[in-house]
Amino acid sequence: MRPDAASPAFVGAAEEALTDSPPPPPARRRTSLRDQIVPIFTSLASVALFFGVIAYVVTSAPEWPRIKRQFFSLDAMIEAFPAVLRGFWINIQVWLIALVAIALWAMVLALARSLRGPWFAPLRIFAIVYVDVFRGLPALLLVLLFGFGIPALNLPGLPSSGLFWGTVAMILCYAAYASEVYRAGIEAVHDGQRMAAKSLGLTQWQAMRYTILPQAIRNVLPALLNLTVALQKDVALLSVIGVRDAVREAQIYTAQTFNYSSLIAAAVLFMLATVPMARLTDYISRRDRLRRLQGAA
C-alpha cells in the first residue's frame, strides 16, 4: 500500500530527510603499495619478456652479424652522421617554408571555391580544376617535372635551382590537399552561423573572416596537423632531383661504402621529428573531442 501523503508517518519521514545531512561520499579506495606495484612490475616483466624473446630470436639468427654490419653499424652511423644531419637541416628548412606557403595558398584556394555569385565563376572553376589536377598527380612526378623540367628551360629572371622548384612542387601538391581540408571545415560550420552574421549586417567576406573561418580552422586543426606530419616526410622526395637532404646524404654514404647504416641514421632523425608531432596531433584531437562532448551536453 502507498503511504498516505497526509499521514503523520509520511510527514515525519519527509522532515527527517530535510534536516538530516545526506550520507557521506564513498570513501576513497585505498590501494596498498603492493596493489600499486604489482601491476607495474607485471607489465614491465611482460614487456621485457616479449621484446627479449624477439631480440633473442633475431640476434641468434645465423645472418644477424651480417645484418648488423650492414644496417646497424655504429661506426658507420657516426661517420655518416654530420653529413646526414646537415642534410636533415635542409629538410627542416624546406618543410617550414613550404608549411607557411601551403597554409596561405590553400586558404586562397578554399576561399576562391566558396565564393558565391556569378562574377566569381572563373575563380571557382580555377580552384576546382587546380585541386583535381594537383591531387590527382603523384608528388614524385611533380617534383621531377618541376625540379628537372623548369631549370632546363633556363627561363630568364626565374631561379634555376632544383631546390627552389622542388619546394614549389611540394607546395603546389600539398596545397591541393590542405585546401580541401579547409573547405570541409568551412562547409561544416552550421548554417545558422551564416544567417546570424547576415542578420547582423556582416558582408559575405566579413562573415567569413570573423565568424566562419575561425570556427572552420579550429575544427580541422587535427587534419591539418596530420598533413604537416606527412609533408615533413615527403620533403625527402626532393632527394631524387639532387637536393642534398638527409636521404640524399645517406645515399651518398651508402654508395661509397656499401653500408646502409647511414639510412638508418636518417630514419632515426625523421622519427625524432615526426613522432612528437603525431603525439601533439593526437592530443589536440582528444582535447577537441572532449570540448565537443562538453559543448553537446
Add this chain to the structure above:
Amino acid sequence: MEDRVSIDSVTKYYGSKLVLDRVSLSVRRHEVVCLIGASGSGKSTLLRCINRLVEYDHGVIRLDGVATEDPSFGKVGLYRRIGIVFQAYNLFPHMNVLDNITLAPRRVHGVARRAAEDKARELLAGFGMSEHALSYPEQLSGGQQQRVAIVRALATNPQVLLLDEVTAALDPELIGEVLRIVRQLKDDGMTMVIVTHEMGFAREVADRVCFLEGGRIVEQDAPSRLFASPQNPRTQKFLQRIIEAGRL
C-alpha cells in the same frame, strides 16, 4: 498611430511550393504582434522576410513607410534597424559574450571598441547579466545564451525586434527568464514581431495575435478575443488541438 512595419501582399515560393500567399500585416509603433500557427504555416518565413533574410517573390514590405529594398537603407541599414533572435541562439561559439555583442557595432557600423563595449555592458547590466560578459557561449545555460542573443540583437538600437521561436529550444525551467526579458522590452516600448508556440505567453504579451495557416493570415485579433472566442473554424480547430495538448 503610424505603422512601423507594413507588409503588403507578400508572396513567397520555395521552388514551386507556395509558403506565403498574399500576406498583408501592419505593425504599429510600440506594438507587439505574435504569429501563431502549426509548423509549416509560414510564420517563420514571414518573420524572415521582414529583414530580408529571406527574399520574397511578390509584394512589398515597408519600414516607417519606406520599402525595405529602397537603396536609402544602404547595405546594412535594414539590419541595424531590425534585430532578429533565432530559436537556436546562433551565438558565435569562438567569441565571448562581449565580442558576440560588439561584433556588428564595431565591424559593420564602425563604432569604436570602447564605446561598443560600454554600450554592451550597459545592456547586459540592464538584463542582470553583467557577470557573464567574458564567458563563452558553451559556458552558459540555454536561457542565458538566448538572453545574450537578444542583447546582441539590441546592440545596434534597432527599432523593430523579431523573435523566432526563442524559447522552443529551452528546457521548461529556463523559458521564464527569457520571457521576462521580452516583457521588459515590451514595457520599454519596443516594437516586436514574435513567432511563438507559447500560447500563454502570446496571450499575455501580445497586443495582437495572428493565426497563420497555409501561408495566409486566417484570423487576427486582440489575444483576449482570439483565444476566448475565435471566429474562424480553422483557428478554433488549431486552438482546440493546443488545449487538448495541455498547452493553453
